[in-house]
Amino acid sequence: MKFAPVPPLNRFGRISRSIILVGLLIGGLFPTVGGVGVATIASPLALILVLYEVGRRLPKLHPVLLVPFFFLGVFLHAIAIPTATAYGEIKLDTWLTATLLTAVAASVLRDERSIYTFARTWLVTTGLLSVITILGFAGGRADGFDSNPIWLARAMATGLVMALFLVLQKDIRTWVFLGIAALLIAGIFATGSRGPILAVGIGAIALVVFTRRHRIRRIVGIVVGAGAAYWAVTVLPFFASSRIVTLIEDGDNDASRSLFWSLTTEIIRQYPEGVGIGNWALFAGAPRQFVYPHNMFLEVFAELGACGSGLL
Template identity: 25%
Template sequence: MALIFGQITPHDRMTLYSFPLNTVYMLIVVTLVVVTGKFAVNLPILYLFLVFFIWGMTLLYSVDLEYGSFKLLNLVFVYTLCVGYLYSQMRSKGLDEVLKYFVTCFIILAIPSILYKIIFGFFDRNIPFFINGPIVFARLMSLGLLFSLFMYKESKNVHLLFFSFFFLLAIFWTESKAPIGIALLMGLFTVFDFKKIRTYAIFLVIFLMAVYMYEWGISRIDTLAEIPGLSRIIIGVGQITGDISMNDYSSGSVSSRIDNVNTSLSMIYENPLTGVGLGSWGDYNLINELVYPHNIFLEIASETGLVGFFPFAFILGIAFIYGRGILLTAWLTLLFNQLFSGDLLDARFLFIFMILSLYNNKDARSV
């Protein structure tokens, strides 16, 4: 749960009568980890601290020192606490137990989210999903989907299929276009063995059905607008492909992300080596009110420059080449999501699963 809370500094949605519940919880977790000694490190875990140090040096010339420090300090704290504990648990109990722990946590998170939304607006996307926004919640439910599908493949326990279906519904409930598409694609990779020709045929059929349903949706967009979430997905794809004009439907997410790319590239061009400083992206963004570009590569490259980007790209490449199993699928899913939304602090899940995927033992089976 410490990984889900994501920060030791007081969280607005986890404060009760000015009492920061998440801060107290984090301190309790730290105490338990220290007392029980359930903490271990390896070389990849330590390497990422070097990356964090390089990013931290850019705070010396950051325009927004407060936001930059907030991102980095919380990221380093949560990463240190969680990756050390999870690595220790994988060594002592195996991957399956760690996956069960995550599935349980995601279900626990979903229950108060459902209750919260029932009270304040079940289909209102602007209402938070308890402590998370819709995109982050969808991202967590995607991990629950992948882990439960993988565990079902290993154990053939039908109860896990029920959990998979629950997580899938939760993802669609958020109405978040990118997480929905990524979850469906990576779910297919988790379930099927793409080395077999029959699986390619199934994938092709699913793709053709999706294309047909998309074209059908474009012709009936006015009717589908009454269905929560579905119209957002069709409009987003339509804007990218050109079937729907930006002026016809102003969902805003596609056009704003195009602006973010242009703004980030300008920052990189003007400050290629050292960047503008961690947390400063929003101060150099003169197009909209966003404070980060909703793309992890652009955020790191624009704020920390090539000096901060290449060490990150190096460990990313190592994890891509040598990572394995469901944890490789998990961090790739998170990486794809980070190309469309979230900031550096949201990438804590990505960093942790990326490092853990490099740990090979008899339980870290390939998907």
């Protein structure tokens, strides 16, 4: 068996592809351009690049061609158990269009240096989002450019994990990482979203566990950094009216979530095959304004069943 090295991209190729991919992934968090969303603009460009990457390997098959088969499994489940809600139709349409395109678009980053360029592009983009979010914070939940605060926090949390990756790879200096981390953490807390904060911790632990050198020292650094973030949020006046501070001081009093979670576990027990994409509310008996249980894992297991969720 002979190993054929992947032809690396030049500087323009790395930067242009990174911009297109970032636009596809989080372009929806920015204002429209002439009434057209940034993600909508990036989508056809990403598709062209994917087709080029697949075509240039012919007659050999590109590994990314396996990705649609994974999506096909969920689609077949939707045929077997049809969706009966508008929310489910939106989820399925998004899964088979934007999500599928996003998954295969990873193939446009064909070499290791492209990954680093992509991470830096993401950091620049989310750094800007964080600044806008902080400037617009007036207590409660900031939303940047009128975005969903959860999606906004997810983008910044992903950037924080990317920054940690770059500093562990010695691609950026420690003081640069600390400045980026402070900016992104402030932006995340300004959104008032808790899930992305947990995701940062899990991502940081995963990176450190698979590192080869100074593992213990880096774990200690993560713990110290988490403690510093906790101190800043609970002490600094800027965060006094943050939703995060309220949750830390008073706890989570959202009884509806606890109720929905218990109902969802019962749905999973009764319907191991799943109830269908977007159909959770019909089986949970939730009020009309609630369409999901506010827990992505429970939602997936309830709607796709044991096989579908295992595949996902």
